[in-house]
Amino acid sequence: MATPWLALLAGPLSYGIAAPALLLDDVARATGTDEQAATAGVTAFGWGIALGTPLLAALLARRGVRAVLTVSAALLGAGTLVLVLVPSVPALVAGAAVQALGSAGLTVTAMKLADSARQMGVVAASLAVVGATGPLTGALVADISSWQAALALPLLAVLAVPAARRGTTSPDAAPASFDPLGMVLLSMLVTAAVLIPHRPLVAGPATVALLLALVAWIKIRPDGFLPAAVAGNGRFLAACASAFALGVVNFALLYAAPDLLREHAGWDSTRSGIVLLAPYLLGGFCSGFLVAASVRVPRRVAATALLVTGAAAPLLAAVTTAVPLLLAAMTLGSLAAATGQGVLALGATGVVPASHKAEALGLFNLAYLLSVAFGPAIAVTFSHPTG
Template sequence: MDHLQRDAAARHGRQPGPERVSTPWLALLAGPLSYGISAPALVLDDLARAMGTGKEAAAAGVTAFGWGIALGTPLLAALLARRGVRAVLTVATALVVAGTVLLVLSSSVPVLVAGAAVQALGSAGLTVTAMKLAGSARRMGVVAASLAVVGATGPLTGALVTDSFSWQAALALPLLAVVAVPAARRGASPPDAVPASFDPLGTALLAMLVTAAVLTPHRPLVAGPATGALLLLLVVRTKVRPDGFPPAAVARNGRFLTACALAFGLAVANFAVLYAAPDLLREHAGWDGTLSGVVLLAPYLLGGFGSGFLVAASVRVPHRVVAAALLAAGAAAPLLAAVTTVVPLLLAAMALGSLAAATGQGVLALRAAGVVPASHEAEALGLFNLAYLLSVAFGPAIAVTLSL
């Protein structure tokens, strides 16, 4: 364990608050976010019929959810840093409930999109709060594993819930996280952060940057240059106002940015393989979508559960060794999936990608929080998760492009 990991462990060890919330509650607080990403995967046809529209239009809700979690993660992390856990839990719960109500009552695509975006904003706040409360490698491993396991089971769960109840019930699954909110509120320490002034310009620039980045895979000629320009403006903003949002101590920290870049790369590779998997299995094994969904549970559950143990064990290994192993595994997964036609090797590639991404999320989140000042840990976790979650926009787009 290098000195940064020791510093982070010591820092978290001095905080009494996180240990007051038991680990299963943290997993429940974070995990259901993944339902919003993966549960609609096998029910888009039902959505399209109910809305009287095409499948692509129905999928706009999934895109809106991805935008909402990407934007909501840093914004609610900033609220967490300024107002504390209980304030964020209140706001995030209200957003999840309001978004779910809109989704359940939706009868048109615009309402569906609005509901998914609002629900995602709240889900992002609950997840970043769970990570903040984790406070140790073991507990962070459980949080990361919960996200991966729920993501792996999401498509099948969504299909079963739709068959048993309705597609609205499948879209309401992220609401399960609210069950853990009372336990998190009881265990949270009073806020120890001094409220900072609001930075409307920095917040607006970040919101526009996230929106442009999410749209880049779909409108690259317009959104790509806009993303670059907004990124430059945000860099200038951190120089003009170092204490604004995002804070310069985080946004200009090279080690923090390296952790974010590696997490983004691992997640892009994993999502690219995940979204390419049904076509690959249909091509090489002749399996239909339902059978593929059942078979895919094995590699992705293996990756999810395995990541919990690997994150906990990572504190005993030098960070450079861990980072190199993650990079090697993350690169090997799409390469193996691209060159092999043997089904067991395809499944091995999927398990490897899932394991690398889920382990990387936990290990690198601890790293990202450990290399910044303690007063900026919440913002660091929010921005780190933003980098990780942006992969939801890029991974599937890459898989579709390569399949053409």
């Protein structure tokens, strides 16, 4: 499959996270609520991609690429239709969640179809670049058309579905036995984990209990929804943990940036949003080249370099008040996360059996996407410690 089509298949997912950033006031007015209620759609989208990633990856492993493309495109279209036609908060939540399920399936499929480090790098870079430009793109589309049109931007990914179907030369995967209990346990675990930053006293213990239950079930059913060959692989889990940590740093800095620039430079949110395009676009574009070049470097060296870069970003942001150095910290965080998503994905799928590559990609992306729930919450905690 041609590389530009892979980028188009994956990249628009980031619009669902980033495009509403400057539109919350418009959404609140249209739905007759406040801005906090309007953010429910973004939260629902985050939950949908976190949950949809392993679910659609399992479908990919069991039914093949064409089945996932069909289901994902249908979910994406249905969710977008609800968002566009029904201007209410319940419809916003339901539509965003369904839209996210479809987006997650298309992104996992794009990573599965990437057959080289260069293509994986382009997929990771497309997600980062779309995320960087998403807020301004969403605002521009809303000015030209409406806020509903801006929320429909993830639908652009379906333009690549025909090319993805044509590029699938191998037959669909043979159906495998279904493990409903494993699927339910993972779904509940993801839901509890996403709620930890908001309801830690309830969601924290629930997450631990569900994790222990899932581990016990994997031992009973090693070939189930979460194969033991993947979930029990130490190197795979290390790659997932590293991706999660890099994502937390990146999203925390992204949400802390406006407050930092307002405090140290006196900039308003609009100016900050425009200026922040530079570090996040630079990180996104450079990540594509770095992922492609990573095959020439030992995996441990590459992983260590990513973690050092990721650790340097928040440290630099914490000790400096100079705007150029703050922007440098944002660049380091973006570069480490975007590059890490591609490099660590290659490493994670390279240490599991080839027959479980789809499940591995799903779990790896789940680990990375969970950082969306934690990074912003950490930023808010440090920005408003008495809140």
